[in-house]
Amino acid sequence: MHIVVCIKQVPDTKIIKINPKTNTLDRRSAPAILNPYDAHAVQEAVNIKKELGKGHISVISMGPPPATDIIKKSVEIGADEGYLITDRAFAGADTLATSYALSKGLEKIAKARPIDMIICGKQAIDGDTGQVGPGIARRLDIPPVTNVLEVLEVNEKERTVLVKRKTSGGYEIVQAELPCLLTVEKEVNEIEYAPLPNMIKAARYEPVIWTVNDFEGVDRTKLGLKGSPTVVGKMFTPPRPEGGKKLEGTADEQVKQVIDIMLERKELFFVK
Numbered sequence: 001m002h003i004v005v006c007i008k009q010v011p012d013t014k015i016i017k018i019n020p021k022t023n024t025l026d027r028r029s030a031p032a033i034l035n036p037y038d039a040h041a042v043q044e045a046v047n048i049k050k051e052l053g054k055g056h057i058s059v060i061s062m063g064p065p066p067a068t069d070i071i072k073k074s075v076e077i078g079a080d081e082g083y084l085i086t087d088r089a090f091a092g093a094d095t096l097a098t099s100y101a102l103s104k105g106l107e108k109i110a111k112a113r114p115i116d117m118i119i120c121g122k123q124a125i126d127g128d129t130g131q132v133g134p135g136i137a138r139r140l141d142i143p144p145v146t147n148v149l150e151v152l153e154v155n156e157k158e159r160t161v162l163v164k165r166k167t168s169g170g171y172e173i174v175q176a177e178l179p180c181l182l183t184v185e186k187e188v189n190e191i192e193y194a195p196l197p198n199m200i201k202a203a204r205y206e207p208v209i210w211t212v213n214d215f216e217g218v219d220r221t222k223l224g225l226k227g228s229p230t231v232v233g234k235m236f237t238p239p240r241p242e243g244g245k246k247l248e249g250t251a252d253e254q255v256k257q258v259i260d261i262m263l264e265r266k267e268l269f270f271v272k
Contacts, residue, residue, distance in 0.1 A: 001055035001156060003045040003117045004109060006102055006136065007038040007074055009067040010126040034070040037121025039077065041184050043191045045119055046078035048154055056080050056113065060105050062090055062098060068207050076194045076202035083109065087211040089220060094228035095127070099135030101223060104215045106140065117154075117161065118181040122147060130183065137181040145176050146183045 011030040042059060049055035059074040061067050062085040071082030085105050093101065106115065118140075120133035130146070137144035149171060150164040159178045164171050166185060194202075212218060221227060245261070247254040 001049070001052055001116050001154070002058070002113050003048060003055060003119060004058045004060060004106060004115050005038065005041045005045050005074065005079065006106075006118065006120045006133070007042065007059050007061045007070055008035045008121075008124050009033070009061065009063045009070045010035045010124055013125050032066065032069070034073045035121055035124045035126075037123060037125070037184065037186060038070075039073075039121075039191055040186050040188055041119040041121045041182075042074045042077045042079055043189050044151060044182075044184055045117075046192075047189055048117075048151060049078070052154060052156065058083065058109060058113075060085070060102065060109065062086070062093070062101050062105070065209075068209075071207040072202045072205055075205045076198050077191065078194075078198060082205070082207040083210060084207050085210050087213075089212040089223050092225035092228060093223065094230045095129050095131040095135060096229060097223055097225075097227035099132050099139060100219075100227060102132070103136050103139040104218055105210065106136065108210070108215060116178050118142075118179070120181065120183045122183045122185050133181055133183040140179075140181075143176045143180045144183070145174055145180060148182045148184045149187050151182070151188070 009032050012033050013030070042057070045057045049057060057079045059071055059079045059082040061071060061082070065084075065086055067084055067086065068082075071079075071084060074082060083105060085101055090097075090101055106118065109115065118136065120136070122133075123130040124132070134144045134146065145161075145163055145165060147166040148163045149166050151161065152164060152173070153160075153162040155161070160175055161178060161180060161182070162173065162175045163182065165174055212220070212223065219227075247257050249257070
């Protein structure tokens with residue numbers, strides 16, 4: 001069982017600030033971390049490997065050279081190896097261009113070791129689109145199963161996986177044929193403390209680095225800004241909500257004040 005997890009380096013959105021002049025994220029204001037949803041994806045791959053008693057876990061990421069840190073973090077969690085796609089040709093990619101680049105990386109990995117399952121986090125906390133995982137599945141022509149809450153069974157003999165996925169009104173049980181792609185929620189597992197051997201391995205591990213020249217048959221017009229039909233036109237900090245107004249006086253006086261406020265805001269309607 002070969003499981004590949006797609007991961008991303010993101011700024012810690014609990015700390016990051018917005019530049020008031022440019023209305024863009026000031027990425028220097030926050031540390032770069034492994035996307036939390038992706039951390040759970042790596043842990044789920046580790047859990048599946050433990051359940052089956054065998055398997056191989058690879059991770060792949062597209063990003064700048066410092067993104068090797070999140071690959072090392074994934075090795076610490078339990079991944080066996082990691083690949084980083086890094087090149088200025090990939091810069092400025094939207095979800096469409098990102099899914100194209102990652103699909104090419106996955107195809108290259110599959111040539112050396114066939115892939116049985118791909119796992120992604122539900123979304124990245126710096127974009128919240130949830131589009132890259134399904135986009136990869138579409139490009140590789142494999143079934144995607146999104147918003148997975150629990151992996152119930154992986155049947156190697158029957159080449160199927162049974163999962164519980166979140167829906168707007170509850171959950172449903174879905175069976176998919178392997179190979180397939182799963183996107184997981186944070187509730188799918190609890191991230192375990194890394195054992196000492198994993199920490200030592202991660203500290204010494206050097207990921208495989210690929211540039212655009214390492215891929216055959218890549219359409220460069222589908223990469224980076226050239227391959228990104230969507231752009232962020234503007235980003236801004238929403239205004240802080242105003243404090244509530246305290247009403248004083250008798251009950252009748254307070255009712256009149258409320259009516260006056262609603263009339264002023266055009267929020268009062270009379271129905272016969």
